[in-house]
Amino acid sequence: MFGLIGHSTSLEEARSKALALGYPEYAEGDFEMWCVAPPQLVETVHVTSRTGQVIEGAYIDSVFVPEMLSRFKTARRKVLSAMELAQKNDIAITALGGFTSIIFENFNLLKEQHIRGTTLEWERFTTGNTHTAWVICQQVERNAPLLGIDLAKAKVAVVGATGDIGSAVCRWLQRTGVGELLLVARQQQRLQELQSDLGGGRILPLEEALPEADVVVWVASLPQGLAIDPASLKKPCLMIDGGYPKNLDSKFAGEGVYVVKGGIVEFWQDLGWQMMEVAEMENPRRQLFACFAEAMLLEFEGIHTNFSWGRNNITLEAMELIGGASLRHGFQALGLDPARLGQLAAV
Template structure:
């Protein structure tokens, strides 16, 4: 059995969802939500393209982004949701959205004991390997649609030293063969280390990289104060929004600049679940974050292990494994096709 551990995109959306599904006890202010335990919302059945059927569950951590500044609350929310998944006997659960970010950035590995439960780390995955593979596939599929020749293209990776960003860089360097990688991140030494590992790539600031890039992969939050001269960007330019939350549309969408929601997949069959519309997908019965899909894939493959775990541990071999499984079981990456067709109409 697989599990999906997620949350709503905002406190306002969380309250609306709670009332719609009959959780009237959560009709309170943010303090009420800070004390609320995780909620086991629904059981899910998924059928692979191969015909194999698996069962899973969605657990809402009752975390909302407004709690990020409350360190202890955010930590407790994620750990409590993980404990619930383990107690329910779920063999592999994916941490979605901010739950994964909280786990990594707040170093929750130091907190393996939750009340009388010792968390078994092998039951959990961040889903980052599948997310990285999907972003790379989106780049490879969509850049040519815009007339971008990847063998001649400069690709900027914003957040290059993170878990997903470094995996994307490894893949693009070794498998895709882009002309040049532009490496962007906050801390200099990890960038130098990554550049050494890749035996290539140019370290630039965000302001320096954007005007040079034919493709920009964002796997870090965009600075709120960032001011962009749209005229300085290359045309055409593909922007892959692989961060969370996805907010590049309002900033960059325009003539010659194409923004694609990164790290999202579409399944071959409809799934009867409510979490699709909670996540605000265009096709809620089929589309989901790639990190969630990783838990399904591991269940389909009977591979119950913390497949994505720890920073900079994603190998090309792991990306190959999860990528082949993704295709085999009926997942496809979200592409620009429908956007381009609408623009041409």
């Protein structure tokens, strides 16, 4: 059995979704109530692979909302409690999604293996970052040519290059053979280490990298107060919005700038669940985060281990393995809006 640990994008949204999911006490609760509320296993689902294999899974809402990020103890407790609930339900492999994965890594919860009377078994959990990195690379490789961008000559900026997903994307695209990698991140020491590991790539600040880039892969949150003139970007420019929450559309979308929601896949048939409606997917019956899909893929493949774990441990071999499984079982990376591509073709 696989598990997914997620959350809503805001308290307001969480309260409205709670009512729809049959939790009126949560819908009426204020912020302080949500801070102390325990996680809930809200839904189970059966998933059928293209191969005909059927698996069972469960969605656990961590009852976390982004407004809690400033409260370290609350955020820590929410993630660990949700993991404890998954383990107590004997779920073999569970994916951390959205901020739960970010909290786990940034707050170094590996040091917090004990929650109440439970010792968490790390092999039961995965961040899903390997599949996310592979999906983002597929989105670059498949969509850039549709805009007339030749990747062999293109400059590809990776914003958040030193993170777990960003560094994996850099390694994959370097092997693919893009024109030049532009490496963007906050910590210069890590950037220099990544550049050395890659044996190439050019380190640039964000404001210098964006105007040069034919393709921008965002795997970091937008800096507060960021002001970039879309007119300064190349035309066409492909942007893969791999951060969370996904909000590049409102910041950059315009003539000649094409934004793809990064790290999202679409299943080959409808899934009988409500859980992705909480995430406001365009097609919630089929679309889901690639990190969640990783848990499904590991269950399909019988790989019950923390496949994605720790910072910068993603290998190209692991990306190939999970990518092959993704295609085999019926997942497809989300692409450019067909309507916008049609407008481009008409020009």
